[in-house]
Amino acid sequence: MNSPTMHLPHDDHDCGWYGALPSPAPAKRLSGQQQADYAVIGAGFAGLAAARRLAEQKPGARIVLIDAQRVGYGASGRNSGFVIDLPHKMALEHPDPAHKQRLLGLNRAAIDQLQGLVQQHQIDCQWSHAGKYQGAVGPRGLAYLEHFERLMTELGEPFRSVEGDELANVIGTRHYSRAVYTPGCYLMQPAALVRGLADSLPKNVELLEQSPILGLKRDSKGQWLLQGSDGQVRTPSLLLGTSIFTQEFGYLRSRLLPVMTFASWTRPLSQAEMVAIGIQPDWGLTPADHAGTTVRMTQDNRLIIRNTYKHVPRYGKSVNEATREEIRAGHRKALLARYPQLAGVPFTHTWGGVYAISRNFTNFFGELETGVYATACDNGVGAAWGTISGALLADLAVGAESRHLQDIQAVTGMPSRNPPEPLLGLGVRTRIRMAAWNSRSEL
Incomplete structure (x- = not known):
């Protein structure tokens, strides 16, 4: 499914973080007919973490990670470079102490994960x-x-x-x-960090950039068909690390x-x-x-x-x-x-x-429909939340249980519905x- 008037990412060309990096190698783009065991849309913090964890959990699987732009050009490379362990004010005011401790634990697990990758792969990202x-x-x-x-x-x-x-x-x-x-x-330097994370992905992850997905549909065999301008990907399992753009595929509409x-x-x-x-x-x-x-x-x-x-x-x-x-x-x-x-x-x-x-300051995490999983709505804590929610979304997709998966399921839910336009705007x-x-x- 997709919106009849899909709005693709349209970021400005003046991001200092991205501009400070050397020019990347030419992008590999989606072309032809491809089959994947898992497809991940969105190569920001969430998508990168999801693709990496899928590759670790399923080393024999073929994983395709697809982004409409270059890695680091979108939202994950445009923040102010904080990886924050503490929840923001609204979450800190939650009446349940256990809820706040779960959030803290998830954010700190994300920091540990990122620090380990920065050290292991010697990512130069300040x-x-x-x-x-x-x-x-x-x-x-x-x-x-x-x-x-x-x-x-x-x-x-x-x-x-x-x-x-x-x-x-x-x-x-x-x-x-x-x-x-x-x-x-x-x-950290966010554009440098996400580019370093992309450059160090496991070998069974194929990164396709500058390849916007223009529509999703299920074929007669129950597989998902991801339609690009010059190619298609068929997969039984789709993970969306697309944040606000999740609504462009028809999901969480009027909630973000x-x-x-x-x-x-x-x-x-x-x-x-x-x-x-x-x-x-x-x-x-x-x-x-x-x-x-x-x-x-x-x-x-x-x-x-x-x-x-x-x-x-x-x-x-x-x-x-x-x-x-x-x-x-x-x-x-x-x-x-x-x-x-x-x-x-x-x-x-x-x-x-x-x-x-x-x-309602609620993050979404879970299965949207059979074979489609998403993490969306970081509420302004993107680097840490994207990292941990992406990794745990992969665990959910492959059926791997963990305490952190239980924690994220406990602290997430359905974003509340927005009033219609023009009242919303x-x-x-x-x-x-x-x-x-x-x-x-x-x-």
Whole structure:
């Protein structure tokens, strides 16, 4: 099945993470008639993890991993480079302590899995156990920060308050009143990481890029037929690591909300500039107020500013160049509020990335219909959640039991149904505007 008006990925050409990588080898594309024991659509964190686990569980099977774009070009290569162990605020507020512990365990299993692969395959992706700061600018942010501290205390997780000279000597600015440091987060270069994961796939996985699947149907023998523009794949088992694009195949329709968030980064700062600002490399700060500004300093001394959310029903096609310029100007304002010394340092790239959220903050994981499995709706924790949910989706498909599989089945469910358009778009846009207005002091 597929949508009569299928919207394919349409990402901008200005992602700094991807642009910093060397050009990849020519893509191998889907062509002709192919048969696979398992097919995986989507070569982001979820699809890569699913294909790898399938290959490990079924070493004699032929696995085909298919992506509409190049690996690292889509959403998995466009985040801010955090692999977060802690659930986000909505999940931390869940009334069941066991639910929160399951989420923590799943996220940390994903980190362990990624760290093992980075080390085993020597993936050059700026992988770093740097921890994470959550920062507050004014009274609104401080109230959120105090709430976060209470949640962390209830969870029994380590954290410490950082302010004054201690904070300024790391992040190079006194813009923030206070921050809370948590030690379990890892930082990385996302496009480099996913490309490295793809380059190190087991030999029984065939990666096909720039090969959008335009439709799905079941043939007379009960196999799934994946139709591309220049070829087909037949398979009895299909795994979807397609996140928001799952709805384009007719599944989870009216249950996922496509949201795009945006980032800009500077050129690498010189050592003299780093010393003059008093800033350290390799750290990340997320806002205590979720609608505020994320700031990252990379290992190669680039400052990243991320804020601004848009509802994008047509994904990248929903954002025009005028909107991108307006967003870039907002990023510039946020940068100079923190680092007025960088008035002469330009942004070299501004990009957006699409992810899926649900109104009830619920992730989907499981079998959609016979032979079709999906993990969708990461709700903003894509690197860790995509990795562990993709691996466990493969376990589900082959019938392999584990404690982590039981845990993910316990904490996932069905995203709630959205109201119809135009009410949905009006409501989402209004909510985003209100959040931005309420959080303007934290931007």
